[in-house]
Amino acid sequence: MLLLVWLNLLPLNFSQQVPDAKEIIRLADEKMRGASSQAEMTMTIQRPDWKREIKMKSWAIGTEKSLILITSPARDRGTAFLKLDKEIWNWQPRIDREIKLPPSMMMQSWMGSDFTNDDLVRESSIVEDYSHFYKGDTVINGYSCHKVELQPKEEAAVVWGRIEAFIEKNEYFQLLIKFYDEDDFLINTQVLSDVKTVDGRVIPTRMEMIPEEQKNQRTIIQYDFLDFDIDIESNFFSKQNMRRVR
């Protein structure tokens, strides 16, 4: 009897001593994503002498399906992006045209910001496309957190050479993410803050992307509205709806 209890406890004890890096990332990813989600956000591209704001709405189911609609500025209003598995379409309402985006476009800046297209439509998955290694723990902004290193799998079409992620220990939300290129130079730092309870989840509602080479510039995404595990049909993510969504 005692042995049975001991045997049962054993794997749990081990997992507490060396936390499962992949599980941490999976939980952190799930935290910001839910089974499905809907969001309204404001992206601010900030430079020392100017700034621009882009407002958008987004819907997503897991990592496979997402839809993003630009609602402001006026020039780009109605432009939409649909992602289904590995394919992405861009809808230009003014000329009634959908453009299938080539994979090379994923590395490009999203509308002049410090985020890439891939960051926004999330083509690559931080869970599936990387191998995960536990690198100890630390404290950031008063939150004690896990440090996990992500290395891209060989076959994965990802932009980064490696990623360092700092995940809060109790609620598993992301606090800090560092993106390195293939030559191991730090390229971007993402700082997450403004932790709030949204729809029963404790999550950061503000993300700042700071390029290492221009530390006086940044792009901020502030969530104005967030809802998780929404009532959404899978056929919401279609070319038909990309043209219709408001």
Next chain:
Amino acid sequence: MKNLVVLFFSLAVLSSFAQEKKEKKWLLSGYVKDLVTFNFADDSTLIDNLIHNRLNFEWFPNNNFTFHLQVRNRLFHGDLVKLLPNYAQFVDVNNDYVDLSANVVDRNTVVFQTMIDRLYIELVKEQWEIRLGRQRINWGTNLVWNPNDLFNTYSFFDFDYEERPGTDGLRVKRYLGSTSSVEFASSFNDDFDEIVMAGNWTINKGGYDISLIAGKARRDISLGVGWAGNIGLAGFRGELGYFVPYKGQAPNAFLASISADYSFESSLYLHGSVLFNSEGDENSNGAVQFLPDRLTARDLSPFKFSTLVQTSYSFHPLIGGAFAVIYYPGADGLFLNPGLTISVITNLDLDLLGQIYFDQDALGDHKAIAKLAFARVKWSF
């Protein structure tokens, strides 16, 4: 009286508040542009100004029904307006069955034209989508030359008409899944031989969007195939169109438009495209149609081969540069199209553009026969 004014004011405030709480059932957007054109001729420079306003109105009383109205108001003024006696007729060129344009002012120095280029109702019921009226029926998948754009062909040189022309017609579309659809469309005309009537079946297979098109395009029986996909990281698109006249003396025509594009991380974008037209001229007998005249899908280019290389680059998040080169090998004609776009403030853009065409003149000398420069300010709302 005073009380009445206060009451009226309160009611107005209240009702506007109530309206704000209710979801808006309509949308008004558009822009105001000012385009200055410098036309450098041999002995003089012609300068023209165009003030251009666009209004897009959308009304959606419920989820199934949408009404679209888009108006284009243009005020032309300048040297070319003065020089061409029928300038108003010259800018009033379209595919339309119903005349929805008017030259409000048509004087020697000033032309004011107003034109409705979209006016349609749309009914959506589950997978069905029905559009009736003046609309853009865009079947092209390629970025510059579209042999499959049977209904409303546009000219690459007419850069100031971003929305591109529409067609008076009926379109019935049924979505078969998230990325596939079957569609039937017909334009309106009293003369059957001017009608474009065709079906389009679009599927997504192996990472490719593929369209199969069949129908009649004016006096031709027309067949088309279009695709959009990628080879490695590069985009790969194409359109093939075959036109067989059922009436008249025109020869069969085969058009193929193939392109590839690639985006570098640095924002550098490269795009190459080739158009083959079996009925095009091999030598310089053809004349490139620069003006927004009535093009059809079978005569996209007067030459057998047309080639394009296009590049763009963001010098700064607010400043984008672009350069397009079109070369017609048969005619040894070369078109250069540099451009710079600057975001001055939110919703205010400044464009500086050039269009230069090198070809043989009447004496057989190779020279720049057209030199145009444009400055454009655009405010979007």
